[in-house]
Amino acid sequence: MKRWLPSPLLSLAVFVVWLLLVATVEPAHLLLAALLAVLLPLSVRRLREEQARMRRPLVAMKLALVVLWDIVLSNIEVARRILGRESRIHPGFIWIPLDIRNPHGIAALAGIITMTPGTLSAELSPDRRHLLVHCFHLGDAAATIAQIKARYEAPLREVFP
Known part of the structure; x- marks a missing residue:
């Protein structure tokens, strides 16, 4: 098989x-x-360098629901900002320090960030320890980094050993 x-x-x-x-x-x-x-x-x-080995499927399913919910909320937020005054949009780049080391987990994190409206994974550092992310509207960089790490990276670290 x-x-x-x-x-x-x-x-x-x-x-x-x-x-x-x-x-x-x-x-x-x-x-x-x-x-x-x-x-x-x-x-x-x-x-492929190595096969993807997933564990904790319930955490993965919960993460999928979180991502779907965030996609809906982000669509609304991006639409609100686009239809509003242009001066209220503050785009920017942030480097997110990565705790996850699994290449499949990093790829999943970059994909999640890119699928979420208003954010885009732009580059992975050569040492795979930082991910450059462009935000359509970047208010508080530290809060955005903390949110991405808590909502996406932490569950991915459980799913990908």
């Missing part, structure tokens, strides 16, 4: 994302999704 599905979660994700992208469950697309779910992880297996 491990030979044909080296990463079952990745295969499942590819399968589901393909079906969501094509927005149909016709037999041909089900077959194509299954084919992609098997072939893509097999083809990229050699490119």
Whole structure:
């Protein structure tokens, strides 16, 4: 089984994302999704340094709910600022010191930050200890860093050993 599905979660994700992208469950697309779910992880297996090992799935599910909630709130906040006076927008960059060392956890953190409207992961330092983030509106840099570390990085450290 491990030979044909080296990463079952990745295969499942590819399968589901393909079906969501094509927005149909016709037999041909089900077959194509299954084919992609098997072939893509097999083809990229050699490119990965190490396999992603997740633990604490309940923490991961709770984090997913937090991220979804933050995406909704961030959409509202960004829309409010865009529709308001331009002088009330203060963009800026911040370097977030990282406690997480797992490369998969760092990638997940960068993805979460980028998916959340109003923030964008811009660069990872060569030593993987700092993440540069652009904020559409940066009020208090220290508070923003603390919020990202508490809401996203801390749970990711539990999920990725």
